[in-house]
Structures are given as C-alpha cells and as structure tokens.
Amino acid sequence: MTSRRPRARRALAVFGVLTLLAAACTGAGWWAQARTASPLTSDTPDGPLLVPVIAAERVARYGVGIAVTYADGALVTVNTGGTVTGVATGPGDVLAVGDEIVRVDDAPVLAFVADAPLWRDLAPGAEGEDVARLQRFLTDVGVYSGRADGKFGERTAEAVRRFNTAHGRKDAGTTFTLASVAWVGAAPFTVATVEAATGAILVPGSPVVQGPRQAATLTVTEPAGGIPAGVSYDLAVADTVTAYTPGSGTIADPAAIAAIAASLGTSGEGAGQVVTADPEPAVRVPASAVIVDETGISCVYDDPAGTPVPVTILGGTLAHADLAADLSIQQVLVNPMQVLEEPTCGSSPTP
Structure with missing residues (x-):
C-alpha cells in the first residue's frame, strides 16, 4: 500500500502557482495573444486530462498620460511700408x-x-x-x-x-x-x-x-515606477503608433506629434499606451497544469506516468499560465492535483 502524506502539500502546490501568476499579472499589465483557441470546452473529467500546449505572444502594455504643447503659428510679413487699402484674405x-x-x-x-x-x-x-x-x-x-x-x-x-x-x-x-x-x-x-x-x-x-498654432512637443507621463528599459517600445495613441524610449517622457517625430495632437482635439490631453514593439514568444497552458512544489521549483507533466518538466513562469492569469517558449513538450496534464498522489517537481510521483 502506498503511504499518503497530508493533503496540505497539494494545497501548497496550488497556492504557490496561483500566487506566482497573480504576482506576474500585476504592474506591467502583461497580455498573451494565443494563436489557437483553448481546448477546454467542458468540465474537467475524473481521469487524466491532457491538452496541447498553445503558442502565444506576450505584449507588455503600460497606460500613460499624453499632453501636447503648442507653438504660435507662423507669421507672414510684408517687405514694404504704407497704408493698407485692402485685405484680400481671411481665417x-x-x-x-x-x-x-x-x-x-x-x-x-x-x-x-x-x-x-x-x-x-x-x-x-x-x-x-x-x-x-x-x-x-x-x-x-x-x-x-x-x-x-x-x-x-x-x-x-x-x-x-x-x-x-x-x-x-x-x-x-x-x-x-x-x-x-x-x-x-x-x-x-x-x-x-x-x-x-x-x-x-x-x-x-x-x-x-x-497661421494656425502648431503642435510643438508631446509629453508622456509614465505610470508610477516607470517602464522597464532594455526592450523596444511603441507609443500608441488612437491610430498613431511611434517609437518611444522609456524614461524620455517625450517623442521626437514631428509627424507623429502632429497626428497625435489632431486625435486629441482642442484639449491637447489624453491617454495612450506604451507597448512592447517586439512581442515575446511564449507558450500557454491552463494554470492548473503548473505545479510549484515545496522547494519553489515550477514544473508541468506531459503524462500521468511521466517525469516532471521544469518550466519558467512568465506571467498569466488565474485561468492560464504563460511559460518560456523553450518548453520541449507538446501537451500538458491539466489536472495533476486530482490524478497524481503527491505531485512534485523533483521526481516522478505516484499515479
């Protein structure tokens, strides 16, 4: 007969992965764009449930404030002196x-x-x-x-x-x-x-x-804590997308400034998003498939009788986990806590 340890460790595993995912979802506002639909369309069955690993792309989005400052319009001057005897134009x-x-x-x-x-x-x-x-x-x-x-x-x-x-x-x-x-x-x-x-x-x-006043500069107000450097970003406001450098607080492209100013209307203020220019490749699995054991190691299983596969959690939600794209398996066990006696990331558990 197989000995059974307290089920508290199962609770620890579930709590651990949910805590990690919740922490990963805060602050940066990560989103994953899946390339295929989720296979989960019904309640989890009593037996082992295996689903395909889904390819995804992760995009970091940061809400920012936008404000445009304006310069006076250009003046047209005459090269003569005398009395104005007629005005032939108007606003x-x-x-x-x-x-x-x-x-x-x-x-x-x-x-x-x-x-x-x-x-x-x-x-x-x-x-x-x-x-x-x-x-x-x-x-x-x-x-x-x-x-x-x-x-x-x-x-x-x-x-x-x-x-x-x-x-x-x-x-x-x-x-x-x-x-x-x-x-x-x-x-x-x-x-x-x-x-x-x-x-x-x-x-x-x-x-x-x-002439009419011209949009001269555009100020970007980043969220508290700023935006992490080391990644290429774009600033997106309405239909305009232009390159943005974290920490600069502005953009330099006159055409983009003019387009953004036009989209903001007369107020000259609004909101936008700073978005990673190059999405990060990832894979997506149900959150319940990820185990975080008592040593802090994260893993998944591709077979109820298989060995644990270490994974790196990039983020996700309480429903799914985004993992590093180098995951070597094509499917994961969705319900390890229900079908494995003591799921662990160190060795094969007892089915």
Missing part, C-alpha cells in the same frame, strides 16, 4: 502661389511660395538661386515660360515687365521688387488670423496674416 483661407494677401497703397502684395524667400530686388543681369526662385514664381503666375536657370536675361526681364504692369507696379519696369510679394513658406499657407486691417500703417517686417 480659413489657403494662400497658394500668386494669391493676393493685402493691398498696400493700392498695390497688391502676393503670396510667394518657395523653399526660401527673396532677399533683394532683382533686375536684368542678376544671377543666383534667388533668380531661379523668381523664375519659378513667374512661371506659376503665367508670365514666364523659360528655364529656371538663375540668370536674369531678356526673357526674364520681359516676364517681370508683364508682371509689374498687371499688378500696379508699371513704374518698376523690369525690376522685380520685394514689395510685390510676401513669403509664406515652402507650401500653401493656411490663414488662422489676419493681423493687418484696412487703414493700418505698415512698415517693412509688419505681419499681415498668421
């Missing part, structure tokens, strides 16, 4: 190349869209990158059809003459003056506010319109 308008912004002393000031502004008046004989920018502008407004070669020759001079005549600057002849344009940047410019009213007196450098 919400988009200024494309050649669009009129304001009139100063009854002469229109047009939007100059280029990768850099003009910095001098240009006349026949001038050469340089600014001449090429002028030639592209004249092409866009329909008065020049030559090459943007950076040389102010006869064809460019004739185009400037036509431009000046059409825009109230006939006296300038073949000289293109800075007063006739205002640089709005490298792309069409969205107007948020108009800074110059009819009747206002301007000097060179006076602002006439301002």
Whole structure:
C-alpha cells in the first residue's frame, strides 16, 4: 500500500502557482495573444486530462498620460511700408502661389511660395538661386515660360515687365521688387488670423496674416515606477503608433506629434499606451497544469506516468499560465492535483 502524506502539500502546490501568476499579472499589465483557441470546452473529467500546449505572444502594455504643447503659428510679413487699402484674405483661407494677401497703397502684395524667400530686388543681369526662385514664381503666375536657370536675361526681364504692369507696379519696369510679394513658406499657407486691417500703417517686417498654432512637443507621463528599459517600445495613441524610449517622457517625430495632437482635439490631453514593439514568444497552458512544489521549483507533466518538466513562469492569469517558449513538450496534464498522489517537481510521483 502506498503511504499518503497530508493533503496540505497539494494545497501548497496550488497556492504557490496561483500566487506566482497573480504576482506576474500585476504592474506591467502583461497580455498573451494565443494563436489557437483553448481546448477546454467542458468540465474537467475524473481521469487524466491532457491538452496541447498553445503558442502565444506576450505584449507588455503600460497606460500613460499624453499632453501636447503648442507653438504660435507662423507669421507672414510684408517687405514694404504704407497704408493698407485692402485685405484680400481671411481665417480659413489657403494662400497658394500668386494669391493676393493685402493691398498696400493700392498695390497688391502676393503670396510667394518657395523653399526660401527673396532677399533683394532683382533686375536684368542678376544671377543666383534667388533668380531661379523668381523664375519659378513667374512661371506659376503665367508670365514666364523659360528655364529656371538663375540668370536674369531678356526673357526674364520681359516676364517681370508683364508682371509689374498687371499688378500696379508699371513704374518698376523690369525690376522685380520685394514689395510685390510676401513669403509664406515652402507650401500653401493656411490663414488662422489676419493681423493687418484696412487703414493700418505698415512698415517693412509688419505681419499681415498668421497661421494656425502648431503642435510643438508631446509629453508622456509614465505610470508610477516607470517602464522597464532594455526592450523596444511603441507609443500608441488612437491610430498613431511611434517609437518611444522609456524614461524620455517625450517623442521626437514631428509627424507623429502632429497626428497625435489632431486625435486629441482642442484639449491637447489624453491617454495612450506604451507597448512592447517586439512581442515575446511564449507558450500557454491552463494554470492548473503548473505545479510549484515545496522547494519553489515550477514544473508541468506531459503524462500521468511521466517525469516532471521544469518550466519558467512568465506571467498569466488565474485561468492560464504563460511559460518560456523553450518548453520541449507538446501537451500538458491539466489536472495533476486530482490524478497524481503527491505531485512534485523533483521526481516522478505516484499515479
């Protein structure tokens, strides 16, 4: 007859694995994404129950707070002085190349869209990158059809003459003056506010319109205790996912900042998740299959008459355990506490 030890040790084994799993589930918020459905679809039978080991991926998720700070929108300034005699734009308008912004002393000031502004008046004989920018502008407004070669020759001079005549600057002849344009940047410019009213007196450098405020920085507030380093993470807010470095408290990608700011609305504050970028491979088994014996060793069985297989518990819940992916067996005994006399991780038990 086989001797029986107190069933207290069975209770110790069950309590041990549940305690470990509960501890592993706290703090980091680990989740495992199983690749197959659980085979447990009915109550545990009286005899041995063997189920397949399930492949899984573990992803760490940390809830974080998000806050965006904004910078004032860009200002568009004029290169002339005088009295504002007309305002041709308003909030919400988009200024494309050649669009009129304001009139100063009854002469229109047009939007100059280029990768850099003009910095001098240009006349026949001038050469340089600014001449090429002028030639592209004249092409866009329909008065020049030559090459943007950076040389102010006869064809460019004739185009400037036509431009000046059409825009109230006939006296300038073949000289293109800075007063006739205002640089709005490298792309069409969205107007948020108009800074110059009819009747206002301007000097060179006076602002006439301002763009919308721009998301400048994004602050990430990590949970108490921080986020463990040594793993690659992404910050996920709404539909935007971007790389995040634990402890930095911010992200650097301007496009991601702008997208996140847009998703947060006018408040500029919200919540997101920091998620491991590379899921950790694991295997999943029912929690009841894992034994933690009185020595603190964890194991599972793949057969009621087999030997214990040591395992490393990565986490899980009270229903399942996530184990290191190097587990060598393909199935586990779900109910060792019911079918084995004294489950232990040190040697084969008595069935």
